[in-house]
Amino acid sequence: MKSKSDVRIAITGGGIGGASAAVALRHAGFNVNVYEQASAIKEVGAGIGLRPPSIRYFKKWGLLEEIERVTHKSVLIEILSDKGDVLLKEQWPALTDDPDEKWARLIHRADCLDTLINAIPSEFIHLQHKCKSIVRHGDYAEIEFENGVKVEADLVIAADGIRSLTRQLFFSQAAPVFHGYHAYRALVNDDETYGLGTEDTLRIFADDKVNIYLLPLKYRKQVSVDITVPHHDPTGRPNVPKEDMLNQIKNFHPDLQKIAENIDYWDIRALYDIDPVHQWSNNCITLLGDAAHSMLHNQGQGANMAIQDAGILVECLLEADSVAEALEKYETLRKPVCHLFQNLSRQFHNDKEETFFPEKEFFEKTPE
Ligand SMILES: Cc1cc2nc3c(=O)[nH]c(=O)nc-3n(C[C@H](O)[C@H](O)[C@H](O)COP(=O)(O)OP(=O)(O)OC[C@H]3O[C@@H](n4cnc5c(N)ncnc54)[C@H](O)[C@@H]3O)c2cc1C
Known part of the structure; x- marks a missing residue:
């Protein structure tokens, strides 16, 4: 491989x-x-749980203190009935070789992205660069952006999200899959949950089809509220009245209904993922994050998988003799676990389930 400073690397997409x-x-x-196609890098949406393998990468990258400052540790997760009875209380499973790492660090997606972006000098981030085509020439590629700029790269990392252009051009034309749900996301102050939020436990209130997540963001003094309800409208950002959702939570605890009624602004999205993609890379172009394996939020693994993709891709580059060899190894290492979480994430939570973490079974059966 060329020396590190001579490998020309372009990343399309400035998300997590x-x-x-x-x-x-x-x-x-x-x-x-x-x-990045947008004119500013920003993240919307909900709180997420960063898991130990992801936090280990922040530590490796010298960002442990920064990420700890904008997260707090959660040890438990609870599933409750629609009326608020605790049905299941579980510790987050250890996903590393350290059995003591049974926790997640809760964070808002915007704070996760800011922590990463702040570590990149701004001259290396090019906003308003929407990739419109990529042409591969042997062992390098040429990217053309809508603003007329063209760049050549020995490695293109396409982190351009669920509707990835690169995935469509090189690896799969399959369209994203709609799952018949709308997700409503908002933030409230931590004293506005009528005592139903906790300091550090993710609580999921569920009946057989609706999920209401209350995810505490202690360091912000806020709680992330995330409600998923069945709906047939597949428009990405549906223009529906909030009554569509309020009608579907009528049997839930009255204080949950009050929390939802009090919120004026909701970020509403139709829920999509993609089917597993069987090829992510050629010799100089690869997919990463949602572009490779967009998954539903149910297992809380989308951002975690993107962070871990990044860590492993770079480890492969450092070990391999060529970019092509590194990409082959990266894909081989990442595909099984990402496909597993894509499939498991298609199960919505319900008031009958016996574990929040079906992946435990897989990791126990096939220890690495
Ligand atoms: C509400 C919600 C809750 C979630 N909860 C969790 C959780 O608990 N745990 C977890 O791990 N994950 C969770 N996720 C998933 C997680 O947030 C995503 O998987 C993750 O952010 C994906 O990052 P990404 O960078 O791959 O894609 P994206 O965040 O989609 O970023 C893609 C970027 O590429 C840019 N782009 C697109 N096309 C182009 C182009 N042609 N040219 C240039 N730029 C382009 C976009 O503007 C965007 O900035 C959740 C997601 C949501 C929405």
Whole structure:
């Protein structure tokens, strides 16, 4: 392989996946440029749980203190009935070789992205660069952006999300899959949950079809409220009245209904993922994060998988003799676990389930 500083690396997409890849590459001594279509890098949506394998990468990249400052540790997760009776209380499972790492660090997605972006000098982030085509020439590729700029790269990392252009151009034309649900997301102050929120436990209130998540963001003094309800409208950002949701939570605890009624602004999205993609890479272009394996939020693994993709991709680059060899190894290592979580994430939670973490069975059966 060329020396690290001579490998030309372009990342398309500046979300959690692209930013993680840029941080990991810079930490390892590579030069990298990030091209993002938007005019500013920002993240919306909900709180998420960063799991120990992801936190280990923040530590490796020198960002442990920064990520700890904007997260707090959660040891338990609870499933409750619609009326608020606790049905299941579980510790987060250890996903590393350290059995004591049974926790998640809760964070808002925006704070996760900011922590990563702040570690990348701004001259390497190119906003308003929407990739419109990529042409492969042997062992390098040429990217053309809508603003007329063209760049050549020995490695293109496509972290351009669920509707990835690169995936469509090179690896799969299959369209994202709609699952018949709408997700409503909002933040409230932590004293506005009528005592139903906790300091550090993710609580999921469920009946047989509706899920209401209350995820505490202690360091922000806020709670992330995430409600998923069945709905037939597949529009990505559906223009539906909030009564559509309120009508479906009428049997839930009256205080949950009050929390939802009090919220004026909801981020509403139709829930999509993609079917597992069987090829992610060729010799100089690869997919990463949601572009490779967009999954529903039910197992809380989408951002975690993107961060871990970045960490492992860079480890493969450091060990391999060529970019092509590194990409082959990266894909071989990442596909099984990402496909597992894509499939498991298609199960919505309900008031009958026996574990929140069906992956435990897989990890116990096939220890690595
Ligand atoms: C409400 C919600 C809750 C979630 N909860 C969890 C959780 O608890 N745990 C967890 O791990 N994950 C969770 N996830 C999933 C997680 O947030 C995503 O999997 C993760 O953010 C994906 O990051 P990404 O960078 O791969 O994709 P994205 O965040 O989609 O970023 C893609 C970027 O590429 C840019 N882009 C797209 N096309 C182009 C183009 N042609 N040219 C240039 N730029 C382009 C976009 O503008 C965007 O900035 C949740 C997601 C949501 C929505």
